Amino acid sequence: MSVFLQFIFITVAIFLIITMYMTWTVEKTMQASYWLILFLVGISILFLIANSEIMFAFQLSIYGGGISVLLLFAALLAQHDDYLFVGDSIFGKIQGLRTQISVFLILAINLILLPILAITNTNYNTENSVLGDSERTVSEAFLDTARFSHQLWTEYSVVIPFLSLLLLTALLGSIKLVIREWELEELSDIMKMRYETKEDAK
Amino acid sequence: MIDATWYLGLSGFLFAGGLFGVLTQKNAMRILISVEIMLNSANLAMVAFNGMFGLGIGNLDGWIFALIVIGVAAAEAAIGLAIFLSVYRNFGEITVSNIFTLKEQEVAN
Numbered sequence: 001m002s003v004f005l006q007f008i009f010i011t012v013a014i015f016l017i018i019t020m021y022m023t024w025t026v027e028k029t030m031q032a033s034y035w036l037i038l039f040l041v042g043i044s045i046l047f048l049i050a051n052s053e054i055m056f057a058f059q060l061s062i063y064g065g066g067i068s069v070l071l072l073f074a075a076l077l078a079q080h081d082d083y084l085f086v087g088d089s090i091f092g093k094i095q096g097l098r099t100q101i102s103v104f105l106i107l108a109i110n111l112i113l114l115p116i117l118a119i120t121n122t123n124y125n126t127e128n129s130v131l132g133d134s135e136r137t138v139s140e141a142f143l144d145t146a147r148f149s150h151q152l153w154t155e156y157s158v159v160i161p162f163l164s165l166l167l168l169t170a171l172l173g174s175i176k177l178v179i180r181e182w183e184l185e186e187l188s189d190i191m192k193m194r195y196e197t198k199e200d201a202k
Numbered sequence: 203m204i205d206a207t208w209y210l211g212l213s214g215f216l217f218a219g220g221l222f223g224v225l226t227q228k229n230a231m232r233i234l235i236s237v238e239i240m241l242n243s244a245n246l247a248m249v250a251f252n253g254m255f256g257l258g259i260g261n262l263d264g265w266i267f268a269l270i271v272i273g274v275a276a277a278e279a280a281i282g283l284a285i286f287l288s289v290y291r292n293f294g295e296i297t298v299s300n301i302f303t304l305k306e307q308e309v310a311n
Contacts, residue, residue, distance in 0.1 A: 002204070009204050013212050020219045020239055029231045036235050043242045050209065051257060052249050055265055059245075062272050067238070067279045074283040075231055077290070148262045156266050163273035170277035174284030190294045 005049050008114050015107055016042045026100065030075040034104065037068045041111045049118050054145045056115075209250035216243035230289070230296040234282050241275045 019039040023032045044059035152159060187195065216239060223236025245268040252264025286296050293300070 006204055009208060013208075016212070016216060017219075020216060020223075023232070023235050023239070024223050024227065029229060032232055032235055036238060039239065040242065043246060046209070046212075046246060047249055049204070050249050050253050052252075052265060055245075055249060055268055058269060058272055062276060063238075063242070067276055070279050070283055071231070071235065071238075074286055077287055144257065144260075144262065147260050148265050151262055152266060152269075159266060159270060163270065166273060166277045167280075170280040174280045177281075177284040177288045180288065187292055191292060194294065 005118065008049055008118050009046065011110070012042050012045050012114060015111065016046075018103075019107065022100075022103075028075075030072070031100065033068065033071045033075045036071065037064060038104070038107055038111060040064045040068060045111065045115050045118065048115050051144070054148055206250045206254045209253075210247055213243045213247040213250065216240075216246070228297050228299050230282075230286050230298050233298065234279065234286075238275060238279070241271055245271050 016039060019035045019042065022035040023039065026032050026035060040059065040063040044056050044064065047059055048056040220236045220238075220240030220243060223239065224233055227233050227236060248264040248268045248271070250264075252262060252268075256262055256264055290296050
C-alpha cells in the first residue's frame with residue numbers, strides 16, 4: 001500500500017516539476033496559466049495523500065477554480081508576451097502547439113486518475129498515515145476535519161474575519177484600480193497614439 | 203509510508219523554482235504565476251510539518267496556516283491582476299523591465 005502511495009507521490013512530483021518548467025517556458029501567458037492549473041491540481045493530490053482531505057478540497061476549489069480563472073481572465077485581457085528561453089533548446093521540441101496539447105492532456109488525465117487511485121487504494125481500516133504515526137480509521141479521517149473546523153472557530157476564531165476583511169479590501173481596491181478613467185496626458189506615448197488613432201477613426 | 207523529508211525536499215525544490223521564475227521572468231503575469239508556485243510550495247511544507255508534529259496529537263495548526271496563505275494568495279492575485287490591467291491600459295504592455303516611470307521620476311528629481 002505504502003509503495004503505491006510512494007509511486008503516486010513520485011509521479012506527482014515529476015508532474016509538478018514538468019508543469020513548473022512549462023510555466024516558465026511556454027510562448028504565451030495564457031498557456032502558462034493552463035500549466036499553472038495543472039500544477040495547482042498536482043499540489044492538491046499531494047495534500048490528499050498527506051491525509052489532509054480538507055486542504056485537498058480547499059486547494060481544488062479556491063486555487064484550482066478561483067485564482068486560476070482570475071489569471072486566465074488577466075491573460076486574456078493583457079498582451080501576450082515574449083518568453084524566457086528563446087531558440088532551439090533541448091526543450092524546444094515540446095514548445096510546439098500539438099506536442100504541448102498532447103503532453104498537457106496526458107498530464108491532465110493522469111492527475112484526474114491519481115487522486116481516484118489514491119482514494120480507492122487507501123485502506124482506512126489499517127495503518128495508513130502518510131506523515132503521522134497514528135492509525136486512522138474512516139471516522140478518524142473525518143475527525144481530523146472536524147478538529148480542523150473546531151480549532152478554526154475556537155483557537156483561531158480571528159482567522160475568518162481577518163480573511164473576510166482582507167478579501168473585501170482586495171475586492172474594493174481592485175474595482176477602484178480598474179474603473180479609474182485615465183486622462184490622455186497621463187498615458188504613455190504608445191497608448192496615447194493608439195487612443196488618438198481610435199478617435200480619429202470614429 | 204512516505205517520509206516527511208520527501209515532502210520537504212520537493213517543497214524546497216519548488217520554492218527555489220518559483221524564486222528562479224520571479225527573478226528571471228520579464229512578464230508581470232509570469233512573475234505572479236511564479237509567486238503562486240512559491241506560495242504553494244510553502245503550503246506543502248506546512249502540511250508536511252503538520253503531518254510530522256500535529257496530526258498524531260490532533261493539532262492542526264499547519265492546515266490553518268495553509269488556509270490563511272490560500273486566502274492571502276487570493277487577495278494578492280486579485281490586487282495584482284487589477285494593477286496589471288491598469289498598467290496595461292496605461293503603458294500598453296506588462297513587461298516589467300519596460301515600465302520605469304518611477305526610475306524616470308527619481309532621475310528627474
